[in-house]
Amino acid sequence: MGLQWVILTGVVAAEALVAALVTLPAPRAIRSRIVALASFLLQPAASVLPFAAFQLLDIRWKNEHRLMCTSEICTIEERTRYEKSIFKAQRNVLLCISACLHYWCIFRICQYHKEIKELEETEKSLKEE
Template identity: 65%
Template sequence: MGLQWMILTYVVAAEAAVAILLTLPSPKLLKTRIVSLVSLILRPALFIVPFAAFQLLDIYWKNEHRLTCTSEICTAAERDHYEKSIYKAQRNVILCSAACLLYWSVHRICKCYKEIHHLEDIERRYKSQ
């Protein structure tokens, strides 16, 4: 189970780096090359959305079927283990949400840059006529 969360962590870190790279000011030629490269990567990287959704379902199922430790019979170690598992589940929900949100953000940034480039081409054509 740890490998899945490690993969998701690396994907979120990569998406955050790409989002920062896309939003940093840079020369126009470099920006168009970066946007075209990221646009090529976006379609295969769409796997992250169903992967994160599956992980969210897994967290939900485990939360519904988790043994609660709220009675006085529980030892301190069992109570600590229960609280630690709750915190890990909350962290993983945030990680899954961040993966989907960052993917959507990168997709929208690329789409916006492509639209701006298209409008600039139209403006250039009208000026040349």
Template identity: 65%
Template sequence: MALQWLILAYAVAAEAAIAILLTIPSPKLLKNRLVSLVSLILQPALFIVPFAGFQLLDIYWKSEHRLMCTSEICTAAERDRYEKSIYKAQRNVILCAAACLLYWSIFRICKYYKDVQRLEEVEKRYKEE
């Protein structure tokens, strides 16, 4: 199970790095190449959305079937283990949400950049006429 979260964490880190690369100012030629490369990667990288959704369902199912340790008969170790599992679940929910949000933002950044590029080309054609 930890391997799934490791894969998701690396995917989120890669998405964050790509989002930063897309938003920093850079020369137009470099930006064109970067956007075209990221656009090619976006479709295969779509696996992250259903993967994160599946992980969210897994977290929900585990939280519904988790043994509660709120009574006074629980030992301190059991209570600590219960609280630790709750914190890990909250961290993993944030990780899943970040994966989906970062994928969407990268997709929109690329789409906006392509739209701006297309409009610049149309404007250039109108100026030439």
């Protein structure tokens, strides 16, 4: 069960690295190649969205079917285990949300770069006329 969270953590780290590379200032030739590479990787990386959504549904289902340990009948160990599982679920929700948010940010940044390039080409063609 922990392997999926390790994979999602790696994906989030890779997305953060790609987002940093795309947003760093660089010469136009290098920037265009980085954006082209990121755009090329976006389509296979889109599989992170349904994976994260499934993980969110799994967390929701486990939260609804979790044994509550809020009464005085629970022992200290049971209460600690309950609180630890709540903290893990919250961490995993943040991980899923950050995976989706990073993907969206990279997608939008690549779209903005493509739009800027098209506008520059249009401006150049209008200046030539």
